Amino acid sequence: MSKRKIAYIINPHSGIGKKNIIEGEIEHFTNKDEVDYQIIYTEYAGHAHEISASLRDKVDIVVAVGGDGTVNEVGRGLIGSQTALGIIPCGSGNGLARELDIPLRSQHAIEIINESITKQIDVIKIGDSYSLNVAGIGFDAYISHKFAKVKTRGPLQYMNLIAREYPKYKSREYVLDIDSHIFQRKAFFISFANSTQWGNNVHIAPGAMMDDGLIDVCIVSEFPNYAIPTLLVQLLSQNIDANKYDEIIKAKEIDLCNKRAMLGHADGEPIRIPPHAKVSILPLALKVVVPSNDFFESVRFAPAEDIKKFIQQTIPLQNIQDIHNRVINNIQDIPNIVKDNLQDIPNIVRKNIQNTFGLGSNKDDKEEK
Numbered sequence: 341m342s343k344r345k346i347a348y349i350i351n352p353h354s355g356i357g358k359k360n361i362i363e364g365e366i367e368h369f370t371n372k373d374e375v376d377y378q379i380i381y382t383e384y385a386g387h388a389h390e391i392s393a394s395l396r397d398k399v400d401i402v403v404a405v406g407g408d409g410t411v412n413e414v415g416r417g418l419i420g421s422q423t424a425l426g427i428i429p430c431g432s433g434n435g436l437a438r439e440l441d442i443p444l445r446s447q448h449a450i451e452i453i454n455e456s457i458t459k460q461i462d463v464i465k466i467g468d469s470y471s472l473n474v475a476g477i478g479f480d481a482y483i484s485h486k487f488a489k490v491k492t493r494g495p496l497q498y499m500n501l502i503a504r505e506y507p508k509y510k511s512r513e514y515v516l517d518i519d520s521h522i523f524q525r526k527a528f529f530i531s532f533a534n535s536t537q538w539g540n541n542v543h544i545a546p547g548a549m550m551d552d553g554l555i556d557v558c559i560v561s562e563f564p565n566y567a568i569p570t571l572l573v574q575l576l577s578q579n580i581d582a583n584k585y586d587e588i589i590k591a592k593e594i595d596l597c598n599k600r601a602m603l604g605h606a607d608g609e610p611i612r613i614p615p616h617a618k619v620s621i622l623p624l625a626l627k628v629v630v631p632s633n634d635f636f637e638s639v640r641f642a643p644a645e646d647i648k649k650f651i652q653q654t655i656p657l658q659n660i661q662d663i664h665n666r667v668i669n670n671i672q673d674i675p676n677i678v679k680d681n682l683q684d685i686p687n688i689v690r691k692n693i694q695n696t697f698g699l700g701s702n703k704d705d706k707e708e709k
């Protein structure tokens with residue numbers, strides 16, 4: 341049997357700094373008996389898309405190693421091809437990875453790539469852009485445009501930006517033709533959801549399915565400030581659909597009919613949308629690599645079973661009373677140990693400071709001897 345061909349595309353700049361070690365992990369955990377792999381680093385924005393488009397139908401899997409932006413770039417290069425999108429999530433949101441149950445621990449993500457189980461998912465087309473996860477207009481799009489200009493990008497900077505921009509932001513009027521029904525709304529934002537979540541388990545469309553050929557349109561109307569805590573809790577607890585400021589409509593096609601061009605986002609990446617634009621769905625247009633049904637049993641639960649068996653086999657029952665006694669005795673000893681160590685701490689700290697800054701005191705050295 342010929343080996344599967346897999347290309348890993350690593351974005352060295354996205355998300356949190358895991359990239360230095362990721363190449364070693366790929367080398368270590370790849371099943372080389374069954375897989376031939378190559379690693380390519382991206383060098384500029386849009387490069388991941390160029391590479392993946394050039395590899396479509398030439399390799400079995402192209403793996404995006406990066407955040408949601410990299411996943412979007414790689415994925416849209418593969419739409420309609422036989423080549424599957426794999427993900428090693430290294431971003432701050434990891435929306436699609438979370439939705440597909442791909443573990444954030446890279447070792448397990450690589451093991452899933454080794455197994456190469458795939459399924460087909462829908463893709464959303466918004467204007468000229470593609471979204472695999474969630475696209476939108478309104479406040480979240482506005483934030484994605486601002487965030488693209490921030491130099492240091494992380495969850496903290498993202499939350500800061502939201503806190504700073506929220507008081508200034510005004511809800512806008514939108515006209516949408518959703519499957520031939522006209523909706524006119526003053527909305528804070530409107531999301532077009534393929535998956536249930538933006539990322540970080542913030543669920544904008546709890547009932548969305550990525551293989552039903554439908555877009556979950558989530559219209560969040562202008563709301564008073566006192567509604568914010570409830571909205572946030574509901575976003576995190578997967579029941580935003582119960583909020584009175586939120587409408588969710590399942591749709592096949594949406595026409596945006598607005599007076600002005602709009603700021604938009606596709607999977608968190610800023611895009612521009614003309615006043616009249618279509619949002620449509622490409623049913624089952626993308627192959628993605630997903631965990632097998634028993635992956636988590638073999639990875640997560642087997643070690644726990646092994647440990648239980650090990651304990652049962654190695655500790656005879658009569659010793660358990662011993663262990664219990666030793667634990668009890670040790671617990672009684674703990675306050676003394678803590679007390680003794682606490683007295684030492686000022687000395688240890690002082691010595692460490694002296695050593696670190698080269699302030700060694702002869703007096704202390706003498707005392708120690």
Ligand SMILES: [Mg+2]
Nearest residue numbers: 549550552554
């Ligand atoms: Mg759907």
